[in-house]
Amino acid sequence: MMTSQRTPKLTPRGAATRTRIVEAAANLIREHGAAGTSLDDVMAASRTSKSQLYHYFANKDDLLRAAAWQQTDRTMESQRPELDQLDSLPALRRWRDKVITARDEAKDLGGCPLGSLANEIADGDPQTHAVLQKCFTAWASPLLTGLTTMRDQGQLRPDADPDALAEGIMAALQGGLLLSKTYRTSRPLARALDMAIEHVESYSTDTRKSVIPDQRQEL
Amino acid sequence: MMTSQRTPKLTPRGAATRTRIVEAAANLIREHGAAGTSLDDVMAASRTSKSQLYHYFANKDDLLRAAAWQQTDRTMESQRPELDQLDSLPALRRWRDKVITARDEAKDLGGCPLGSLANEIADGDPQTHAVLQKCFTAWASPLLTGLTTMRDQGQLRPDADPDALAEGIMAALQGGLLLSKTYRTSRPLARALDMAIEHVESYSTDTRKSVIPDQRQEL
DNA sequence: CGAACATTGGACCATGCAGTCCAAGCTAGA
DNA sequence: TCTAGCTTGGACTGCATGGTCCAATGTTCG
Numbered sequence: 001m002m003t004s005q006r007t008p009k010l011t012p013r014g015a016a017t018r019t020r021i022v023e024a025a026a027n028l029i030r031e032h033g034a035a036g037t038s039l040d041d042v043m044a045a046s047r048t049s050k051s052q053l054y055h056y057f058a059n060k061d062d063l064l065r066a067a068a069w070q071q072t073d074r075t076m077e078s079q080r081p082e083l084d085q086l087d088s089l090p091a092l093r094r095w096r097d098k099v100i101t102a103r104d105e106a107k108d109l110g111g112c113p114l115g116s117l118a119n120e121i122a123d124g125d126p127q128t129h130a131v132l133q134k135c136f137t138a139w140a141s142p143l144l145t146g147l148t149t150m151r152d153q154g155q156l157r158p159d160a161d162p163d164a165l166a167e168g169i170m171a172a173l174q175g176g177l178l179l180s181k182t183y184r185t186s187r188p189l190a191r192a193l194d195m196a197i198e199h200v201e202s203y204s205t206d207t208r209k210s211v212i213p214d215q216r217q218e219l
Numbered sequence: 220m221m222t223s224q225r226t227p228k229l230t231p232r233g234a235a236t237r238t239r240i241v242e243a244a245a246n247l248i249r250e251h252g253a254a255g256t257s258l259d260d261v262m263a264a265s266r267t268s269k270s271q272l273y274h275y276f277a278n279k280d281d282l283l284r285a286a287a288w289q290q291t292d293r294t295m296e297s298q299r300p301e302l303d304q305l306d307s308l309p310a311l312r313r314w315r316d317k318v319i320t321a322r323d324e325a326k327d328l329g330g331c332p333l334g335s336l337a338n339e340i341a342d343g344d345p346q347t348h349a350v351l352q353k354c355f356t357a358w359a360s361p362l363l364t365g366l367t368t369m370r371d372q373g374q375l376r377p378d379a380d381p382d383a384l385a386e387g388i389m390a391a392l393q394g395g396l397l398l399s400k401t402y403r404t405s406r407p408l409a410r411a412l413d414m415a416i417e418h419v420e421s422y423s424t425d426t427r428k429s430v431i432p433d434q435r436q437e438l
Numbered sequence: 439c440g441a442a443c444a445t446t447g448g449a450c451c452a453t454g455c456a457g458t459c460c461a462a463g464c465t466a467g468a
Numbered sequence: 469t470c471t472a473g474c475t476t477g478g479a480c481t482g483c484a485t486g487g488t489c490c491a492a493t494g495t496t497c498g
Contacts, residue, residue: 195415
């Protein structure tokens with residue numbers, strides 16, 4: 001009822017097939033985009049038949065939505081455990097490192113699978129559009145939680161807006177991934193994330209490393 | 220020879236037709252993406268026939284490349300004159316305002332036409348990929364120039380890296396546009412650009428408004 | 439004028455695609 | 469065991485798409 005329209009009984013075998021389909025679709029979409037992935041491709045990659053696709057999903061859009069969820073889960077999973085404990089500047093930096101490493105390892109695959117989808121789907125089906133929003137929000141949620149904790153614990157000044165900070169980090173992440181995908185280097189992503197984290201740091205109450213670090217040297 | 224393979228004579232009439240095609244293609248791509256734009260759509264929108272398309276362009280990819288250039292030109296044009304004078308913090312803020320206003324006005328159209336293309340084309344034809352890189356570089360170039368000037372004039376500390384700063388701003392811009400497209404508000408874009416500009420500001424030598432603005436209030 | 443050549447119209451083709459349909463196989467519970 | 473319904477195979481349809489081809493029509497220039 002969430003991703004599929006009716007919810008047939010779903011025996012173990014059926015559930016396994018459904019999972020195989022979604023994972024295959026998510027992989028293909030990550031590599032070739034939604035428009036570049038045909039149902040025949042999904043069939044081949046998941047060793048299923050057309051009737052199976054349409055047994056478990058209402059249509060291609062429905063499958064796309066399921067794949068988006070899957071991709072979100074997978075992405076977040078790949079950033080754990082760091083993702084779940086983003087409540088200090090060092091923790092943010094560790095997460096940054098993990099994100100960059102992940103990109104390096106999967107460099108041949110495009111940038112952010114969610115970003116690609118969002119760009120591609122943005123118009124079209126409003127239902128799918130809503131799913132994309134939720135995916136982004138889910139992804140950003142640990143960030144928001146961590147930043148809120150930091151502020152409440154006094155690591156960040158009271159006037160720090162966790163919501164704005166989290167959104168800034170997400171934007172840096174997405175933009176960095178896009179540029180990294182285009183230029184085929186992790187450098188843009190690294191710079192963007194550093195920028196975002198320094199931005200958080202500028203709200204830090206720890207004056208030891210508050211901004212204007214070595215301003216002395218050029219006075 | 221730049222976008223088209225052979226370069227036939229190109230009489231005034233031919234040049235006009237070619238232009239009509241490219242502009243129509245760029246518009247359609249901005250709205251529906253590259254994959255979502257068919258040659259028939261382009262034909263209809265530009266009032267041309269298929270033989271005309273293939274007379275002026277080798278294939279769809281070739282047309283896509285031409286449209287990317289066109290879109291870059293158009294985007295940069297829409298940000299002038301601010302774009303050409305990004306050599307101070309106030310100038311950067313004026314540019315920011317213009318970018319956000321532009322997005323507000325064309326809210327129904329997707330985010331960054333170049334970003335969408337980059338995301339879509341990233342794999343596929345390496346020639347097209349190269350064009351996308353050049354487009355981004357061209358767009359960022361005024362930014363780089365301005366930041367370099369700022370550093371050389373002493374507005375920014377000597378250890379400021381104009382290249383890194385420019386890339387950070389571009390990432391914020393792209394990511395902000397993507398999120399704004401997804402959430403249908405300019406807020407993410409505004410926040411991302413503010414973050415990037417504050418980042419530049421953190422390298423400012425003007426101590427009057429160097430970061431840690433009103434840290435007093437919570438001590 | 440007449441010959442190159444740029445330009446245009448539009449029929450045509452092969453292919454790939456999403457989506458439909460029905461009959462056959464499998465499984466679980468009564 | 470028997471049956472209801474979950475599960476699967478795969479042929480088939482209708483359509484859109486990128487790309488080809490050729491003949492007709494302008495246009496330029498010697």
